[in-house]
Amino acid sequence: MRVVMKFGGTSMAGIERIRHVARLVERQAASSETCVVVSAMAGETDRLVQFCKEAAAHHDPREYDVVVASGEQVTAGLLAMTLQNAGLEARSFMGWQLLEASGVHGNARVEKIESGALDGALRAGTVAVIPGFQGRTEEGRIATLGRGGSDTSAVAIAAGLRADRCDIYTDVAGVYTTDPRIEPTARKLEAVGAEEMLELAGAGAKVLQVRSVGLAIREDMPLTVRSAFEDEPGTHIITNWEEADMERIAISGIAADRSEALVKLAASDRPGRLAAALRALASEGLSVDMVAQGPDSLHFTVPKTNLARALKALDGAKDAIGQTAVTSDDNVAKVSVVGVGIRSNPELAAKVFDVLADRQVPLLAATLSELKASALVPDEQVDVAVRALHAAFELGE
Ligand code: ASP
Ligand code: MG
Helix, strand or coil: CEEEEEECCCCCCCHHHHHHHHHHHHHHHCCCEEEEEECCCCCHHHHHHHHHHHHCCCCCHHHHHHHHCHHHHHHHHHHHHHHHHCCCCEEECCHHHCEEEECCCCCCEEEEECCHHHHHHHHCCCEEEEECCEEECCCCCEEECCCCCHHHHHHHHHHHCCCCEEEEEECCCCCECCCCCCCCCCCECCEEEHHHHHHHHHCCCCCCCHHHHHHHHHHCCCEEEEECCCCCCCEEEECCCCCCCCCCCCEEEEEEECCEEEEEEEECCCCCHHHHHHHHHHCCCCCCCCEEEECCEEEEEEEHHHHHHHHHHHHHCHHHHCEEEEEEECCEEEEEEEECCCCCCHHHHHHHHHHHHHCCCCCCEEEEECCEEEEEEEHHHHHHHHHHHHHHCCCCC
């Protein structure tokens, strides 16, 4: 049996907590070969990012990676020595020693895990401790995997080591039907399909980095999200339902996402206006999420962080689009109902929009897919919408 455990920043924030993590690792290591992937101490990566901004507004992304990757090096070393101090065989391996990355600095992809030395250590009974988030590019430089990337490191390493499973220890007890801070009756799911988890994560539920779930699906790696602080079973992320002896539930949960802004173009109806707008955004590397069209308007959403660039790109292409004015609204939020068969069961989608209409929540845009029905609503109505949908689909305790 071989297990990868991953601990998030809250679990690693300070020596006391690292000692607690060491006890969990010790317990696991009594019955399996054990590899531990760690995050930086909570808040540390933000602090390092801030230093970069202060040092140089336009900094070299390769040097940014050198700086921000350091937080995980600290926690990996500290955990390894804490384990040794408790009498275990343990050692750290740095990202550059085993994780080959490619793509852009600051948001690199995992290319390959060189598992040789690591595999040997595990077979010899040593607990391996690895900093998440970091790897090495083909040029031999340090790269990081994007914010929250330690989850992806853990799944990639688990796959590379052919581990039996990957357990993600975090500061929440698992995946919930919705954010318990919005709806106190939110229930912890015992299991959730990886595809639904991907939708929940993409729709704003930030338990795991989205990419880690995609990777778990591709690698067929069983994943569990569980609390580092309570001895509870957590949520199993099922990548293979045929093997899981469980009936698939229709609706898994409700997610709220405040990261998008609405862009509104006044543009007369003519062929190609949407294409022209999307092309203008694409030339800046920007993609849109939700789209709504009216006779004299074209609405869509972009990430808030890209809003200024999007408006500029659209302005540059205003003749091609035929737009007379462009405005934006960042007081919007996307509410998504995630579950299997949303599009193929029309009653499910109808119910989503019925519930919103019932509560008089204005609908600014909508999208439907097989696994998700999303509604864009005014920011101040999002909590009402989440609670109403949670109740209507009977997701609570
Ligand atoms: N420490 C990094 C971050 O805060 C990576 C991680 O924790 O997953 O984004
Ligand atoms: Mg995280």
